[in-house]
Amino acid sequence: MGMKHAGCLLSAKVGTTPHRTLLSAYLVGLLLCGGLFGATAAGQAAEAGLIIHADRGEQTISRYIYGHFAEHLGRCIYDGIWVGEDSPIPNTRGIRNDIVEALKQIKVPIVRWPGGCFADTYHWKDGIGPREDRPTTINRPGGGMKESNHFGTHEFMDFCEQVGCEPYFCGNVADGTAEEFAEWVKYTTSDGDSPMANLRRKNGRDKPWKIKYWAIGNEQGGRDYALTYLRFRPYLREYSGNKVYSVPSGPVGLDYNWTDLLLKMAGKHMDGLALHNYAWSGERSQSATDFEEDDWYFLLRRSFRMDEHLEKCIGIMDEYDPEKNIDLIVDEWGAWHEDPKAPNPHLCYQQNTLRDAMVAGIHFNIFHRHLDRIHMANIAQTVNVIQAMILTKGEKMLLTPTYHVFDMYKVHQDATYLPSELQCGTYTHEAAKTYTMSEESRDKSYLEELGPLYDIPALTATASRDDAGKIHISICNIDPNKGATVRCEIRGADFKKVTGSILTAPKMNTHNTFENPDAIKPVKSDDFKRHGDDLVIKMPSKSIVVLEIE
Numbered sequence: 001m002g003m004k005h006a007g008c009l010l011s012a013k014v015g016t017t018p019h020r021t022l023l024s025a026y027l028v029g030l031l032l033c034g035g036l037f038g039a040t041a042a043g044q045a046a047e048a049g050l051i052i053h054a055d056r057g058e059q060t061i062s063r064y065i066y067g068h069f070a071e072h073l074g075r076c077i078y079d080g081i082w083v084g085e086d087s088p089i090p091n092t093r094g095i096r097n098d099i100v101e102a103l104k105q106i107k108v109p110i111v112r113w114p115g116g117c118f119a120d121t122y123h124w125k126d127g128i129g130p131r132e133d134r135p136t137t138i139n140r141p142g143g144g145m146k147e148s149n150h151f152g153t154h155e156f157m158d159f160c161e162q163v164g165c166e167p168y169f170c171g172n173v174a175d176g177t178a179e180e181f182a183e184w185v186k187y188t189t190s191d192g193d194s195p196m197a198n199l200r201r202k203n204g205r206d207k208p209w210k211i212k213y214w215a216i217g218n219e220q221g222g223r224d225y226a227l228t229y230l231r232f233r234p235y236l237r238e239y240s241g242n243k244v245y246s247v248p249s250g251p252v253g254l255d256y257n258w259t260d261l262l263l264k265m266a267g268k269h270m271d272g273l274a275l276h277n278y279a280w281s282g283e284r285s286q287s288a289t290d291f292e293e294d295d296w297y298f299l300l301r302r303s304f305r306m307d308e309h310l311e312k313c314i315g316i317m318d319e320y321d322p323e324k325n326i327d328l329i330v331d332e333w334g335a336w337h338e339d340p341k342a343p344n345p346h347l348c349y350q351q352n353t354l355r356d357a358m359v360a361g362i363h364f365n366i367f368h369r370h371l372d373r374i375h376m377a378n379i380a381q382t383v384n385v386i387q388a389m390i391l392t393k394g395e396k397m398l399l400t401p402t403y404h405v406f407d408m409y410k411v412h413q414d415a416t417y418l419p420s421e422l423q424c425g426t427y428t429h430e431a432a433k434t435y436t437m438s439e440e441s442r443d444k445s446y447l448e449e450l451g452p453l454y455d456i457p458a459l460t461a462t463a464s465r466d467d468a469g470k471i472h473i474s475i476c477n478i479d480p481n482k483g484a485t486v487r488c489e490i491r492g493a494d495f496k497k498v499t500g501s502i503l504t505a506p507k508m509n510t511h512n513t514f515e516n517p518d519a520i521k522p523v524k525s526d527d528f529k530r531h532g533d534d535l536v537i538k539m540p541s542k543s544i545v546v547l548e549i550e
């Protein structure tokens with residue numbers, strides 16, 4: 001993990017201008033009185049300092065970092081996105097209007113489909129043509145549910161067009177052939193007078209679609225897969241000016257050897273490299289809503305592991321590709337509680353609390369630190385599955401706390417990343433650190449992936465500047481017991497107006513329900529004051545704030 005967050009930057013030079021000296025003196029003062037890294041009494045706000053280099057922005061925050069993953073799993077597609085044209089639930093050509101509206105609001109840039117594991121059993125020709133003629137198949141990775149194939153290529157592309165996002169297809173390299181894959185590419189993107197393009201026309205779509213991003217397989221590994229990837233890759237051709245971009249399956253969890261082997265064997269034949277990494281919930285409770293502070297700590301500690309994984313993976317990529325031609329595509333991430341007590345565990349349906357919102361905020365602030373490699377990230381998943389944005393029940397739908405983070409953070413999409421230095425204390429939960437984990441209760445890989453239980457930074461932050469020149473700062477205060485006062489120096493820019501919103505709740509496990517869908521949502525806040533040249537931001541415990549500075 002980049003210890004920047006944890007306070008190594010204490011020694012950062014803060015410059016010599018009167019402005020800078022002020023903040024420097026302030027921080028030294030805090031240190032002397034033990035405020036910044038010393039213990040603060042429970043409930044007392046912790047002091048922190050944030051220096052934003054508004055004059056040093058060079059990199060763009062790729063909007064694709066705010067991407068999604070929607071799989072034929074549980075109720076993500078059926079009941080979630082697709083209800084069918086005859087449904088009493090308001091829809092456009094079978095796609096729920098309320099879902100489309102909600103996704104447009106958060107500016108979803110791209111959706112990966114149809115899996116996941118489902119992709120490696122999916123035969124795309126089952127999902128084209130008149131719906132009544134499509135075969136019903138069995139969704140084996142999804143727990144053996146029936147798959148009507150009513151939501152296929154045309155419906156997915158209609159969904160993307162309604163939402164205004166790009167598609168990211170995932171091809172079947174397990175029980176699918178290279179020919180089948182090649183035909184899918186032709187069917188969807190070729191304008192010629194060819195059997196596949198003509199079949200598409202017969203099915204109601206004259207013009208080809210633009211589909212740039214293609215994953216070749218999902219969570220496959222080993223030498224055999226590398227050879228398979230190399231065999232499939234030439235069939236991802238550019239037709240009718242459709243630029244294509246190929247993504248092989250990369251590391252899942254801690255498998256760094258795989259990254260090494262794949263880059264060695266196929267590094268010259270890929271545009272991106274996929275990485276999957278989930279934040280599994282606490283050792284003590286796997287419930288999404290019924291958990292204690294040690295589980296809060298475990299899951300957020302686990303979220304910071306993403307940074308360690310990225311650094312290791314990027315380190316290997318740097319060896320093979322020092323010019324950074326290959327992007328890292330984190331095409332599955334999120335908090336996965338995998339509650340064994342859930343009524344239907346194979347549906348992967350889970351509630352979503354303030355804790356999940358914090359997981360999302362931490363991940364975004366981590367992804368933004370690796371912009372020279374990370375081009376895309378796709379949260380798992382859009383509706384009703386794992387860390388969902390939206391939950392549905394019949395005609396009802398609710399927006400989760402994670403949705404609200406995507407909404408608040410959308411200001412960073414395509415903005416210029418502004419380097420910053422955050423000086424803050426750490427958060428830990430001592431009881432969690434001494435908790436003896438039972439090696440029987442969960443598999444060892446969980447313990448290994450959780451890593452050493454050290455203190456985590458109490459705050460994480462990102463700053464960016466949009467095309468209109470507005471600066472946005474997002475900060476997560478992870479500590480569930482202490483508020484934070486962040487003194488912020490913006491170097492190279494003056495400001496006149498600050499507005500902002502805050503996401504917090506009375507409890508760590510506050511969540512929205514169909515009966516009370518607004519139990520947690522962002523509210524406008526004005527707890528930001530100018531002090532001299534600096535901005536002082538007051539944050540309650542367990543809160544996420546996004547500010548707009550003009």
Ligand code: AHR
Nearest residue numbers: 115116117118218219380
């Ligand atoms: O997102 C759920 C599943 O998790 C995906 O199908 C698979 O790729 C991953 O293991």
